[in-house]
Amino acid sequence: MxxxxxxxxxxxxxxxxxxxxxxxxxxxxxxxxxxxxxxxxxxxxxxxxxxxxxxxxxxxxxRPNIKHGGFTEEEDNIICSLYISIGSRWSIIAAQLPGRTDNDIKNYWNTRLKKKLLGKRKQSQMNRLLLANGGQDLKELNGLEENPLLQNLSNSALERLQLHMQLQTLTNPLSFYNNPSLWPKLTPLQQKMIQTLQVNGINEDQPPLYAPINPSENHAQELGQKVGMNEFASTNFKVNDQVGKSSPIDVLDTNVGQENTRDQIQIQGVQGFTQLEIDDLILSNKGSIGMNMNSEFDLAWWSNEFDTNRASASNSWGSSSNILQNTHDEMYQDYALGYSLQ
DNA sequence: AAAAGGATCAACCGCTCAGCG
DNA sequence: GCGCTGAGCGGTTGATCCTTT
Missing domain, CATH: 1.10.10.60 (Homeodomain-like)
Structure with a gap:
C-alpha cells in the first residue's frame, strides 16, 4: 500500500x-x-x-525579507565553501544566508555557480570521467571499482571531490607538481613522450611537464604550514620528507613519516598533473595508483554517509558553522587568488 | 525574422524524519 | 515500541525567457 x-x-x-x-x-x-x-x-x-x-x-x-537574485561575492564564497564542506544541504546553507531560500540557492548553484567553478577552466578529461557517469570510469581505471566505500560516493560527493581537487591543484605546494620527490617512475614510452614534448613544446595553456612551479622546498614548506584546508583534516601539514622516494605510488603505499591530511593524501595521485599525465598515469598504473581512498574515514568525508553522521552527531551547525565558514572562506580565498570567479 | 537550443527558476514529487497518540 | 501524520528537504520537471545561428 x-x-x-x-x-x-x-x-x-x-x-x-x-x-x-x-x-x-x-x-x-x-x-x-x-x-x-x-x-x-x-x-x-x-x-x-x-x-x-x-x-x-x-x-x-x-514571507518578509526574502531576497531574490543579485547574489554577492560574499554569498558566493559562503555557498561554495559550504557546498564543498557539506554538499547539497541547501537548508543548512540557506540558514547561513539571511533572506535566501534553499530553493533559490539550489537553483543558483545548479545553474550558475557550479558552472563558474567547474566550467570556466577548460573541461578536462578528468572532469568528464568524474561527471559523465558518476565517476565510474575513474573508479574502474583506478582499479577501485570493487571498493564498496568508493561506490557509495554520490554524484554530489564526487562533484565536491572534483572541486576540491581543483583547489588543491591550484593552491597546494605539496602537490605532485611541486614535489620532484613525488614524481613517478616513467615507463620508456612515457619518457619518450615527455622528451618529445619537451623538445617540441606543448600547449601554451599548460605549464611545462615536470617543471615545478615552486622548486624551492623551503617555500613549499612555508606554504604547507599555512594550508589548513578544513576543520576535519588535522592542520599539521607536513612536507613530504621522503626525498629520494622515486614514485608517488610508493609514497601513497607507505606514507612513512608523514602526517598526511585527508586533502594531501587523497589527491596526491592526480593533482598538479597535466591531463596527459593523469591519463597516462592512470592507465599505466591501473590498480596501483589512486587517491588512496582506502580509509573508511576519508571516504566517509566525501560521501553522504559523512554528511549524515556529522550532522546527526553534532547537531550543532550553529556553533560549528563559524569554524566551517572560516576555514572554508580561507580555502575559497586561496582558490580565488589563482582563479578569479568573475 | 524565425527556429533551435540553452539557461533559468518556480513549482512539484517523493522521500525521510520527528512528533504524537 | 509501533504506526500514522505532517513538516521539511533535496531532486527533478516543465514553462518561460534568452541567446545563438
Missing part, C-alpha cells in the same frame, strides 16, 4: 500562483500565522492548493 496523498489531487490547482492567491495566502498568514498545519490551511482560506504548495509559496516568495 502506498503512502496516502497529502491532499485531494483532483481538486487542487497546480502551476504558477496568481496574484490573487498570493494575496489571500499572505494576508491570512500575516494575520493568523500558519497555525502549524499547512495541510488544513488552504481549506481555511478557500484556496484550491495543496498544503505543501502553500508552504513552499510562503517560504520561498511571500
Amino acid at each position: 502506498g503512502r496516502a496523498p497529502c491532499c485531494d489531487k483532483a481538486n487542487v490547482k497546480k502551476g504558477p500562483w496568481s496574484p490573487e492567491e498570493d494575496a489571500k495566502l499572505k494576508a491570512y498568514i500575516e494575520e493568523n500565522g500558519t497555525g502549524n498545519n499547512w495541510i488544513a490551511l488552504p481549506q481555511k482560506i478557500g484556496l484550491k492548493r495543496c498544503g505543501k504548495s502553500c508552504r513552499l509559496r510562503w517560504l520561498n516568495y511571500l
